[in-house]
Amino acid sequence: MELMTVLLEQAHPPVTELRLSKVLAALADPGRLATVRALAQKGESPCTRLQHDAGLQISRSTFSHHQKVLREAGILLVRVRGAERILSLRRDDLDSCFPGLLDLVLNTPEKQT
Amino acid sequence: MELMTVLLEQAHPPVTELRLSKVLAALADPGRLATVRALAQKGESPCTRLQHDAGLQISRSTFSHHQKVLREAGILLVRVRGAERILSLRRDDLDSCFPGLLDLVLNTPEKQT
DNA sequence: CCAGTATGTCGAAAATCATCGAACGTCGAA
DNA sequence: TTCGACGTTCGATGATTTTCGACATACTGG
Secondary structure, three states: OOHHHHHOOOOOOOOHHHHHHHHHHHHOOHHHHHHHHHHHHHEEEHHHHHHHHHHOOOOHHHHHHHHHHHHHOOOOOEEEEEEEEEEEEOOHHHHHHOOOOHHHHHHHHHHOO | HHHHHHHHHHOOOOHHHHHHHHHHHHOOOHHHHHHHHHHHOOEEEEEEHHHHOOOOOOOOOHHHHHHHHHHHHHHEEEEEOEEEEEEEEEEHHHHHHOHHHHHHHOOHHHHHH
């Protein structure tokens, strides 16, 4: 149905639209940084599970906002599986646009984040 | 002594205090990103000159603010030479804490910034 | 179809950030 | 010692971001 399709549509920027300042801004928030790091360990994860794994004590709507920022920066991929949204990292796209950035973020000790 | 006073005026975080989220937040602003890129080309430069080289059409006080953000994140080194403040990148410190980050920023085409 | 789970959206409040001009301090030169 | 160049700090303002609770939408199992 049309309504369903529209609402479920996820806006992911194509690789050609990825911008360094957007990616850096998205990663600059400690909560979002923790989200990315947790997601890298899990491989993929639904929202609520990921929020828990990242240790974020925030409301669902706030997490939804952060997820949106990460998605619009080109860091996250969101796909629908039933009632869930499965989040995963756009590793290949990030590596091709900004080689080393994701590895750096993931390899940085938590102490230095 | 005069020299002592001058040296203490500048608050530079030690290497052990550098934090990824602070560095990313500092670099996330397009103007500051341009400043860092211009500074990398110049090697070192006084404030006004650097602002011009970075192509920033902002007031001196605003640039001073950005310089402060970059300095407090550990990205810039500021030393006094007469009436001027000479800015330079803390390349070695950044490379040792966040290897590849500065290179990535400098190697990213302007189009993708 | 209903009840429960999962998640996004909206509107508002609070916090943070970018920006400016005015006022200030310091330095080097006239 | 006065002056102009360089830069910082302060206070205000508007923009952006973070955060929440309430509501809406979508799927799933009974």
